[in-house]
Amino acid sequence: MGFFAALLAIAIALDGPEIDFDTEIIPILTRSGCNSGACHGAAAGRGGFQLSLLGGDAAADYAAIVRQYEGRRIHPIQPEKSLVLRKPTMELDHEGGDALDTDGAKRIANWIRQGAKRTKLRQLISIDAEPRDVLLPSINAESALKVVAHFDDGTKSDVSRWTVFSPSDPFATSVDSSRSVATVHRGGQHTIIARYLDRVIPLRISVPMTDEAIDLSSEPSGNFIDEHVNSTLQRLRLPVSAQADDSTWVRRLHLDLVGRLPNRQEAETFLLDSATNKREVLIDRLLQSEAFVDYWTYRFSMLLRVFPQPNDKVGAITYHQWIQQQLRDDTPIDALARTLLLAVGDTHQVGAANFSRASSDARSHAEFVSQVFMGTKLQCANCHNHPLDRWTQDDYHGLAAVFARIDRGQIVKIADRGDVTNVRTGEPAIPRIPGTQYLGKDVDARQAFADWLVSPDNPYFARAFVNRLWRGMFGRGLIEPADDIRDTNPATHPELLDRLAQDFVEHKYSLRHALRKMATSQTYGRSSLPNAKNRADDRFYSHALQRPLEPEVYVDALVDVTGVFDRYGDEELGKRAIQLVDPTTPSESLDLLGRCSRRTSCEGVAASSALPAKLHQLNGELINRKVISSEGVLENWIQSNAKDAEIVEDFYWRALSRKPSNTERDYWIRQLSELNNGEKKQVFEDFLWSLLNCSEFASNH
Amino acid sequence: MQCIDKRCDGVDRRDALRLGSLGVFGLTLFGRSPAFASIGDRSKAKSCILLWLDGGPSHLETFDVKPDAPAEVRGPFQPIATNVIGTYLSELLTRTAKVTDKIAIIRSMTSPLGEHGIANQYMLSGYKPNSVIDYPSYGSVLSKVRASENVLPPYIAIPSVRGPAGAGFLGTAYDPFSIGGDPSKASFRVKDLDFYPGVDAERMNRRRAFMDQLETFQRRHEKGNANTDSRFEQAYRMVISEKTKRAFDLSLEKEGIRSKYGLGSFGQSCLMARRLVENGVPFVTVDYNGWDTHESLVLRLKEGFAGAKVGVGLVPTFDQGFATLVEDLDERGMLDETLVIAMGEFGRTPKINTRGGRDHWPRVFSIALAGGGVRGGIVVGKSDAIGESPAERPVSPSDLAFTIYSLLGVEPSLELQTEDGRPVQINQGGELIKELVS
DSSP: OOHHHHHHHHHHHHHSOOOOIIIIIHHHHHHTTTTSTTTTTSTTOBTTBOOOGGGOOHHHHHIIIIITGGGTTOOSSSGGGOHHHHTTTTSSOOTTOSOOOHHHHHHHHHHHHTTOOOOOOOOEEEEEEEOSEEEOSSTTOEEEOEEEEEETTSOEEEOGGGOEEEESSTTTEEEETTTTEEEEOSSEEEEEEEEETTEEEEEEEEEOSSSSOOOOTTSOOSSHHHHHHHHHHHHHTOOOOOBOOHHHHHHHHHHHHHSSOOOHHHHHHHHHOOOTTHHHHHHHHHHTSHHHHHHHHHHHHHHTTOOOBTTBOHHHHHHHHHHHHHHHTTOOHHHHHHHHHHOOEETTTOGGGHHHHTSSSHHHHHHHHHHHHHOOOOGGGGTSOOTTSSOOHHHHHHHHHHTTTEEESSEEEEOSOOOOBOTTTSSBOOOEETTTEEOOTTSOHHHHHHHHHTSTTOTTHHHHHHHHHHHHHHSSOSSSSTTOOOTTSOOSSHHHHHHHHHHHHHTTTOHHHHHHHHHTSHHHHBOSOOOTTTTTOSSSOSSOOOEEOOHHHHHHHHHHHHOOOOOOTTSOTTOOGGGOSOTTSOOHHHHHHTOOOSSSOOSOOOOOOSHHHHHHHHHSHHHHHHHHOSSSHHHHHHHTTOOHHHHHHHHHHHHHSSOOOHHHHHHHHHHHTTOOHHHHHHHHHHHHHHHHHSHHHHEEO | OHHHHHTTTSOOHHHHHHHHTTSTTTOOOOOOOOSOOOOGGGOOOSEEEEEEETTOOOSTTTTOOOTTSOHHHHOSOOEEEOSSTTOEEETTOTTGGGSGGGEEEEEEEOOSOOSHHHHHHHHHHSSOOOSSOOOOOHHHHHHHHSOOOOSSOSEEEESOOOTTSSOGGGOGGGSOEEOOSOTTSTTOOOTTOSOOTTOOHHHHHHHHHHHHHHHHHHHHHTTSOOOOOHHHHHHHHHHHOHHHHHHTOGGGSOHHHHHHHOSSHHHHHHHHHHHHHHTTOSEEEEEEOOOOOSBOHIIIIIISSTTOSSOOSHHHHHHHHHHHHHHHHHHTTOGGGEEEEEEOSOEEOSSOOTTBOOOEEOSSEEEEEESTTOOTTEEEOEEOTTSSSEEEOOBOHHHHHHHHHHHTTOOTTOEEEOTTSOEEESOSSOOOOGGGTO
């Protein structure tokens, strides 16, 4: 290049508007992957060059590029000779390969030419992204993506070119970033996360899952749940399965609300009942039963971590009783949460105070609280600002500081002092409501946090809770995992989740109300049998989801069917597994089936289907002992001289809540005929064994 | 230039960019090529024994000694010569030093992941964890692609399995089977494998026929919804097979062999692994815990307990089991078709910390492989003077995955389906570690 030409080039470049480091250079680094966790964004940097993770700290990045390494990363006279350009364009050896494209390189060169300044011309206020929610006609269709940034100087600009678009499922959608265009490769509802600087927006792109349009407008609707679910199904062209028959439904409802099978009389009565509102009546009856209290105490014990302290079982028992009482009284869940957060006193007397003993220190306390009451995982923000969520290190350590003064002895009390160090600053963290505000010295931080958490407009509390209940009733959370709620993990049915949360708040945070709402929907009543067109659906509720029973529920069901009890440690005979206060109560079966340890919160666990669990079911003591027992229901029947068919039918009712079909009954009678008494007993045992091992028994369907 | 070479593989830059943009915010623009150049039909390994050193073993106290580094890096142990001229190991690996000619060491493993859970997943699947797809581990993939009539489960973990070595999206049917106890104990039995008292094969067969009938009835009742439970089938076959029960019985081994492996849990687990491989199990993981040595290197790596005269710590115990396994397989003519891998999720920090231990260090670490067609007596790659970064020939967990699959005769570009029918390649972005097989 001749001297004058070079001069001219510089003059032209200088004429252009000044490039802003924070809002125009950092996005290039993020988009090119320079500051990702795998490259220079790692805690220790890479190749001696460290950038803040995803550009979270512009000042540090500026210093790293312009000042460190004695300023050799940039070449002010000949920008294109700058290391910061020559490496990522592979002019020099670069482990990260050819990372920077021509546009990005040009802009960085221009910025260097302008003097590599950081004048902070403007700040990002917000971004808009499109399409937020679009339905494309078919796979391989494309959708243009557009992101507009708004800055505090009143300007806005199209930053699509500098936005990172990340498909949540890289096999379902892909993004051609040079054109900012998404292509969909599979039917379904997909998410692409748009990230510009520290802002993220999920974009929903859907494609119908079948070829033929369907019309669900004439489907019966129990309540608002059905309207939301059906509108999504219609959009995705997923036809619905029929309503489940009465015996399937009554079994399902019992398992979901009271964690046990209906007994024969309950099931038969329900089937014979001809009242049109019999489903609603049964829902209400179960919600008011003591069995409901038992079962939900078990579920809450997993969530709220009821386990004994070393050499101290009294606290756990008191905690368990307290939970039981709250559920019996239908204590509003907001009040329950507030009490748990604030309770102090002797854990042998104040049940709720045990909540504070479930964590060993303030940080794990903060993680526990955010997981259970906000449905979020805050722990990533311990070491760095959460890259996929809004949480910062100040949020994390600030929430820990809220709980820093709790003395977690047998007597839970508030100490005069107690700090948590904010690892970012090295200073004691200032108590903070995450994402919201710092709390002054004169404020009771726990009180302030509790007030914020359970206020009706809190965006987390009600949503996290109804999502968890939904998961219990339908087998999958609207947000899944249920304790990972964040902007970048959107709900399958966001409007429905909002509506459920609103309804929950409006009805005084009543657990029974929320469950009733779900149980009375047509969606809940659908059969789990898929049809040819909705078989691929695993999250839109065109059919019910079949799921394994929980370990405790399964072993209790075995006891109910056979009439032979299990003994748990020193507990009295007849104690049900779901009633156990201590998750370490000896039980090999529960261990093999994978019960929740409660050291961390469980959202409900399915019995293990691993080989050791199957071997145990098939060949271990769990079922074998019960079928050969000389004390159970089978032995009574055999002694009674009842007809074979009568015995078979009784066990069908007990295990499956239905009558055997004629074919089934004939088959079993054939197997049992013409045998001497000893043989017949064995065949009956084997019949019962097979009933207890079959999938219809072991699942909630 | 080294990196330019990587582009001479027929992958154009646009493809590389597209591939690179797949990660969630990861943007792994490392210019690696998609699957190509596996070893195809030349693979020899029929099975694989993975000695998983859980917690992350120190490379500096095992396969990558730095005698010339400053004391705080060098650590307390000296190097020793091996039966391969020019290759030195830590003095704690005396037995391994005698079989080094059968072993390939990689000293330039590198990964960005320094937390146990995610690092495990990366090393055991070759995929960085992501929130949407839960990738299967090697053993699970092998279970899936190797059709086997064998009654023994295709993927067995001794004594049990750590979280992320599972089947991922392949589903629990391909999870490893944990033998669930310590095979060095005289009382060890695989739980619930022996017939329940009063039940024999005949009754078991009748029960099974009843079960089949019930599932068929229910399919009719529910119009095709009941899924046949493959796990039940497998459990049933194990219970009725005598051969299965013998495979787990170490008392059938000669006493001399048992003591040669080491009578502790790890040694006997290695021996169990050999018996299982002999009985046709394609993938066995021996899980050896305790390598997360944030403190007291001498105590934990060498002595095992305070004041031990003969070291029974992690490294001597590993040394005995590993070297004996390689030797034993070789003597039985099984080494060529059995791939043995010894590795953990990462290495340890170059500088010894204030508690006399080393912390997590994924940027460079070492692993060892033997048998299954791997060239013995070689060292691949090199770390820098203090074992901080790769100095030559960085090898990623994805490259390792590509290579493991290739050695086992599984095409790394093979696509498996997730439950909802989505195709996922078993490896993406890896390259063959050519030195190991050429």
